[in-house]
Amino acid sequence: MPVLSEAQKAFFHENGYLVVEDAVDQQTLSAMQADFAAWVEDSRNHSEPYGEAFDGRARFDVEAAHSAEQPALRRVNAPVEISDAYYQAMNNSNMTKMLAELIGPNVKFHHSKINSKLPGGKTAVKWHQDFPFTPHTNDDVITALLMVDEVTAENGPLEVVAGSHRGKLHSLWHNGSFTGAIENSVAEQCQQQAITCMGPAGSVCLMHTRLLHGSAPNLSSHPRTLFICVYSADDAIPLSPNPMPNKFEGALVSGEKTNRVRSVDYEVELPEVPKGASFFVQQGAD
Template sequence: MLTAEQKRFYGDNGYLMVENAVTPEQLGELRRIAYEFIDRSRAVSESDDVFDLDSGHSAETPRLTRIKLPHKQHPFFWKVLQDSPMPRVLNDLLGPDTLLQTSKLNTKAPGGGAAVEWHQDWAFYPHTNDDMLAFGLMLEDVDEENGPLMVVPGTHKGPLLSHHHDGRFCGAIDPDDPLFEKDRIVTLTGKAGSMTVHHARTLHGSAPNMSDRNRLILFYECHAADAWPLLGSNSYIHSIGQQRFWADLQERVITGEVCLTPRLEPVPVRMPLPPAKDASSIFTMQKSGGAKSAFA
């Protein structure tokens, strides 16, 4: 699937753009389902297990930040992850045995859809090794105006920046951190059906959507099967018990099989503790944790 040059680019920079990551038919169905969920949110007045509501949400004007765990809300989100070019990209970058960490459909509404402050995914869920990445499948065209993903190339090879504020994990870096090299930011735009790939340690964020168009990006966060979560990471697995975790592990296999021999690598780790007052989503975590905005 990926060329040798694409693999080298990802290895050097910690991100990649892949065009035509799904078929036109798959893209159409994903978009249809996404807007069906947005329409369903008209009946919701508070965030719940499916919807994260943005400020100004109403039945007349639905505004969401996120549809949670879409692969569990509708089977097509899981089907397309396995039956598209995406698994081949995973295998090229992570090897034959891969698992899904989590999924989310970030839905920035027009006219100010919420920003995601700068962060490294790795800060939220450190593992025994960092063969972890995120796909960002664009369900609508993404340009400079509607809140595109932005990355700082090469940061996947650097340090883990502090994601704490006043001694508490807030899920974002301080934009005044001297290690945050703003002059090196790259903006990732593309046509619907294109997909970004970024390493779990790559520093990234996205500004508010100030356009008059939706910005829908479906994120799949994935990892090599021999990357095992560390106790204390910001993950639901600590609440489900060993038996349920084992069953959950089988459900998250994308390609290959589960690996019972974790690979240990000398990766930088700082546990995401103590947690923010409200850790129900990255948006509430960054807000309740007192993260300073880079987009104010």
């Protein structure tokens, strides 16, 4: 039985995003919340990025202002490698069924992370498109942002420009440096057209890889925890190294291996993958 209606699928293809409630079952959601709460507690014992991910990078990243009294854990790299609940949500949930209905039937996993904005945290995400970070031979690539907490207008929701996935690919390179963000003048226009993606815990925002998006700091007293997974059609082959190498890269979450490549003509500058703990464009005051 399909999870998405024809109207929801048409909305996604027209606007480049779709917010849907109940993307995971209640038991999985509660386990994800409990795991994250335990990671925040543990972060009180650390004053800088810690733990080890698949490629030796830090598993857990903290803001500069992080302290035992006021933890500011802002990133967990590849949580699916250390939590059954996050693995379940990524691999076998309503969310994965939705992906199969949008870019399937054959869908594979690319990478995952948690972006957390704890109350008082300064993290914002500058306007960008995901595709230039993870270029593939075709753009049947979706970023799924699962709301582990309720997302409101105040706690730093994802903001998107509807329909921008049908526009151009913007450069993330400025004056010879990879900034991970689009140029300021375009970002100002995006801000004027921004739509906020909100929902109760357990909702997901499914976002086309070319959609322009960003998000502001958390101004509320409630956390905002997003579990973010990138997936592609099986015949979309990555054109650059995975910015977050992980042991599940390429694993099918739906359908079967096609051993085919589908390619579309793109001109996209390759990303520069920094060696630090975070690779995306999170900007705190630090």
